[in-house]
Amino acid sequence: MTVTVVLGxxxxxxxxxxxxxxLSADFDVCARCAGGNNAGHTIVVPVGPNKVxxxxxxxxxxxxxVNPKCIGxxxxxxxxxxxxxxxxxxxxxxxxxxxxxxxxxxxxxHLVFDFHQIVDGLKEVxxxxxxxxxxxxxxxxxxxxxxxxxxxxxxxxFDHDTFAQKFRKIVEGRFKRYGxxxxxxxxxxxxxxxxxxxxxxxxVDSVVYIHKALxxxxxxxxxxxxxxxxxxxxxxxxFVTSSSTTIGGVCTGLGIPPKLIGHTIGVIKAYTTRVxxxxxxxxxxxxxxxxxxxxxxxxxxxxxxxxxxxxxDLVVMKxxxxxxxxxxxxxxxxxxxxxxxxxxxxxKYMIDDKELIGFPADLDVLSKVDVVYVTLPGWKAPITAIxxxxxxxxxxxxxxxxxxRFLDVPIEWIGVGPGRESMVRKExxxxx
Numbered sequence: 001m002t003v004t005v006v007l008g009x010x011x012x013x014x015x016x017x018x019x020x021x022x023l024s025a026d027f028d029v030c031a032r033c034a035g036g037n038n039a040g041h042t043i044v045v046p047v048g049p050n051k052v053x054x055x056x057x058x059x060x061x062x063x064x065x066v067n068p069k070c071i072g073x074x075x076x077x078x079x080x081x082x083x084x085x086x087x088x089x090x091x092x093x094x095x096x097x098x099x100x101x102x103x104x105x106x107x108x109x110h111l112v113f114d115f116h117q118i119v120d121g122l123k124e125v126x127x128x129x130x131x132x133x134x135x136x137x138x139x140x141x142x143x144x145x146x147x148x149x150x151x152x153x154x155x156x157x158f159d160h161d162t163f164a165q166k167f168r169k170i171v172e173g174r175f176k177r178y179g180x181x182x183x184x185x186x187x188x189x190x191x192x193x194x195x196x197x198x199x200x201x202x203x204v205d206s207v208v209y210i211h212k213a214l215x216x217x218x219x220x221x222x223x224x225x226x227x228x229x230x231x232x233x234x235x236x237x238x239f240v241t242s243s244s245t246t247i248g249g250v251c252t253g254l255g256i257p258p259k260l261i262g263h264t265i266g267v268i269k270a271y272t273t274r275v276x277x278x279x280x281x282x283x284x285x286x287x288x289x290x291x292x293x294x295x296x297x298x299x300x301x302x303x304x305x306x307x308x309x310x311x312x313d314l315v316v317m318k319x320x321x322x323x324x325x326x327x328x329x330x331x332x333x334x335x336x337x338x339x340x341x342x343x344x345x346x347x348k349y350m351i352d353d354k355e356l357i358g359f360p361a362d363l364d365v366l367s368k369v370d371v372v373y374v375t376l377p378g379w380k381a382p383i384t385a386i387x388x389x390x391x392x393x394x395x396x397x398x399x400x401x402x403x404x405r406f407l408d409v410p411i412e413w414i415g416v417g418p419g420r421e422s423m424v425r426k427e428x429x430x431x432x
Contacts, residue, residue, distance in 0.1 A: 002220050002260055002261065002262025002263070003214070003220045003221075003222055003250075003256060003260050003261050003262060004023065004027070004219070004222070004262060004263045004264075004265070005221075005222040005224065005247065005250050005261055005263070005264045005265065006019055006020050006023070006221065006222065006223055006265050006267060006330075007224035007227070007228065007245070007246070007247065007250075007264065007267065007324055007326075008225075008226060008227025008228060008245065008266075008267055009227060009228055009266035009267055009268045009317060009320045009321075009324070009326070009329070010227055010228070010229055010269060010272055010273075010274075010313075010316060010317070011227055011229045011267060011272070011273065011275070011322070012226045012227040012229075012230055012275070013227075013232060013269070013273055013275070013298075013300070013307060013413055014227065014268060014269045014330075014332055015265040015267060015269065015330075015332035015333060016041060016063075016223065016224060016267045017041025017042060017043050017058060017063040017223075018041075018043060018290075018332070018415065018420065018423065019065055019265065019267055019330045019332075019413060019423070020041070020062070020063045020221065020223045021045065021063055021064065021066050021067070021182040021420060022413075022420060022423055023064075023221055023422055024063075024064030024066070024067045024070045024147055024221055025067050025070075026219065027064065027070055027220065027221040027281055028069070028070065028071065028183070028213065028218040028219050028220070029064075029070065029071050029073055029210065029213050029218055029219070029220045029221065030062040030063070030064025030065065030070050030071070030072050030073070030220075030221045030222075030223055031062060031072070031073040031074075031075055031206075031210065031220060031221070031222050031223065031254055031320065032060075032061075032062050032072075032073070032074050032075060032078050032222075032225060032253075033077045033078065033222055033223075033224065033225075033249055033250045033252075033253030033254045034075075034076060034077045034078060034224070034225055034226070034243040034244055034245055034249045034253045035079075035087075035139070035225030035226050035241065035243055035245070036060060036078060036079040036081065036112055036137060036138075036139045036142065036225075037059040037060040037081055037084045037088070037112075037137055037139075037240070038059075038137045038139045038225075038226075040057065040058070040059055040300060041057075041058040041059075041223075042055060042056070042057050042058075042227055043055070043056045043058065043063055043066055044056075044418055044420065045066055045418070045420050046420075047095065047097070048096055049076070053419075054095055054096065056092060056095060056097065057091075058085065059088055060074070060078070060080065060081070060084055060088055060157075061074070061085070061088055061089065061092070061099075061103060062074070062114075062223050063223060064105075064140055064221060064223065065092065065097065065099055065102060065103065066097065066205055066344045068097075068098065070102070070221075071102050071103070071104070071114060072099075072102060072103040072104070073103075073104050073105075073106075073204075073206055073209060073210065073254075074104070074105045074106060074109060074206075075106050075109070075201070075206050075210075075253045075254040075255070075324045076104075076106040076108035076109050076206060076207070076253060076254070076255065077109075077243065077244070077249060077252055077253020077254065078106070078109050078225075078253065079109065079110045079111070079112045079139055079142040079143060079146070079243075080105060080109050080110070080111055080112060080154065081111075081112040081113070081117075081138065082111065082157075082192070082195050082199060083195070084112075084137075085105075085199075086111070086195075086198065089103065090369075090395075098170050100408055103202060104202055104203070104204045104206065104209060104374045105154060105199070105202050105203050105204070105206070106154065106203075106204070106205070106206035106207075107153070107154050107155040107203050107204065107205055107206075108153055108154070108155070108156050108205075108206070108207075109152045109153060109206075110142055110143075110145070110146045110152070110153050110154075111142070111151070111152045111153065111154060111157070112137070112138045112139065113138070113142075113152075113167075114137075114138075114183070114188065114190065115170075115171055115174055115188075116139075116141040116142045116145075117136060117138035118138075118181055119138070119141040119178060120136045120137065120138045120139070120140060120141055121136050122178050122181070131155045135300065135311045139242055139243075140241075140242040141242065142242075143242035143243060144242070145170070150170060150173070150387065151179035152166055152167065152170070154199070154203055154272055155203075157192060157195070157196035157199065158196055158200065160193050160196065163189075163192065163196075164189045167185070167188070167189055167192075167385075168185060170191075171183065171185045175283070183296060206254065206255070207254075207255035210254060210255070210256060211256075213253075214256075214260065217296040222250050222254065223267070224245060224249075224250070225243075225245065226241045226243070226245040227245055228245060228246060228266075228319070228320040228323060228324060229274070229320070229412070230245055230314060231244060231245040231246050231249075231323075232244060232245075233246075234246060234319070234323050236278045236279065236363060236366070237361075238277030239276055239277050239363075245308060246323055246324055247261070247264060247323070247324045247325065261330030263327050263328070264324060264325060264326050264327050265326065265327065265328050265329065265330055265412065265413070266320060266321070266324060266326035266328075266329050266330070266409070267329070267330045267332060267399075268312075268317060268320075268329050268330065268331055268332070268403075269312075269331075269332050269333050270312060270331055270333050270334040270336060270337055270399075271292050271296070271309060271310065271311060271312050271333070271336065271337065272308050272309070272311060272312055272313050272316070272333065273292075273296075273298055273307040273310075274307065274308050275300055275305050275308065276305050278363065279309075279363050279366040279367040280308055280310060281296075281313060281315075281349065281366065281369055282310035282311040282312070282313045282346045282370050282371055283308050283309070283310040283312045283343075283345065284311065287328060288309075288311075288340075289308075289309045289310065291339070291340070292309035292310075293306060293307065293309045294334060295336050295339070296309070296333055296336040311343070311344045311345060311346055311373065312343075312344075312345050312403070313346040313354075313371075314346055314347050314403065314406050314407065315346055315347070315348065315349050315359060316346075316359060317403075317406075317407055318358075318359075318406075318407060319358060319359035321407050321408075321409055326409050327409075328409065328410050328411070328412035328413075329404075329407070329409055329410070329411045329412065329413075330411075330412065330413035330414075330415065331400065331403065331414050331415065332411070332415035333384060333413050333415055334383065334399075334400075334414055334415060334416055335382070335383050335384050335415075335416045335417050335422075336395065336398075337378065337379075338378075338379065338380070338381065338382050338383060339378075339380065340378040340380075341377075341378050341380070342375050342376065342377055342378055343375070343376050343377075343378055344373040344374070344375050344376075345373060345374050345375075345376065345402065345403070345406075346371045346372070346373055347372055347373065347374050347406065348371070348372035349366075349369040349370070349371060349372075350369065350370040350371075350372060351365065351368060351369055356369065358382075374402070376398060376399055376402060377395045377398075378395060379392075379393035379394070379395040379396045379399075381393050383396060383416045383417075384416050384417035386416055386424060387421075387424065388424065389414070389424050389425070389426040392414075392424070400426075401415065410426075411426060412425065412426060412427070413425060413426070414426060
């Protein structure tokens with residue numbers, strides 16, 4: 001039995017959670033491999049005997065938990081803020097989602113503490129005008145601690161005296177680096193003694209857990225966090241997250257070898273959005289950008305920040321496809337384009353009348369590119385109620401076909417609205 005992977009293909013916020021929710025009905029395990037509670041997936045599903053439409057906001061927990069038979073696993077590549085873990089779990093339970101015996105954490109996952117969140121803000125202030133635009137959730141400082149081998153992992157919580165000793169040393173180090181900010185070190189140590197007791201039943205060796213599940217022919221779904229263009233190595237560095245958001249991060253974040261990955265789905269919005277700083281070649285600071293923002297309700301699940309919006313960028317997507325090797329794509333929020341007379345798609349970057357080969361590493365170069373667009377006709381019709389690919393307007397199909405042919409990857413899933421039911425499946429070959 002192989003693993004199916006869902007990854008963000010642009011700058012995040014593509015709607016991965018909805019696809020994971022739909023797919024997880026047929027999976028036994030849904031696992032997170034990277035990131036922390038800076039991720040944000042919103043899912044709208046009917047709950048209870050009366051099928052009341054309920055909106056669930058996932059941040060740290062795998063969104064496959066919406067399906068009552070699916071078990072969630074948080075892998076060793078994730079960084080975990082334990083109070084947020086329990087707050088999110090409690091919120092889901094209050095909304096009618098029973099997660100009893102359905103969520104487990106890797107004992108190797110690194111911990112995010114409140115001092116990391118304070119330091120996150122201090123680092124942004126230190127950067128001044130070149131602020132990266134982080135979520136201030138402490139993710140970057142926690143990964144920094146991991147890379148410098150000074151972090152604490154979940155298993156450290158269960159030897160309280162050693163944990164306390166290490167914790168004090170780390171906080172003292174932060175005071176030396178940033179000055180003495182307000183922080184109750186001893187209060188935190190006492191708080192984590194209580195949290196450790198509550199956390200213990202959720203903790204497993206996730207490598208053993210997932211490999212046992214696979215050996216028992218269980219179906220495993222991996223839910224990526226963030227997206228390719230926010231990857232520490234291949235994204236628009238330094239305007240990126242601090243983890244590996246690629247297919248490589250799936251292997252390192254869960255301890256599974258590449259040969260066990262069967263099908264990889266890239267989730268791509270029908271236009272482009274991003275949050276935070278950094279060059280954005282197809283950004284539309286005009287009526288089109290406002291239309292995409294308002295009709296697409298482009299506000300962050302985790303932060304509430306307005307997202308920057310622009311036309312679909314197939315240069316970005318080509319870069320994304322090369323690295324992640326998608327077997328198929330999920331094109332989301334296609335209905336946001338319903339009212340547009342024409343739709344532009346970026347197909348080339350030019351500098352001094354020369355086409356760039358690949359996506360540039362240098363952001364100074366990226367900020368100067370001239371974007372070459374292809375203009376396609378809009379369909380000027382609502383598609384939210386459509387349930388079959390054949391019923392989509394012709395110009396809508398042409399837009400889908402253009403993307404497929406350019407990327408040489410089939411679009412398997414098409415999001416036509418916010419609800420769970422608003423997803424059209426297109427099986428078979430690419431359009432020609």
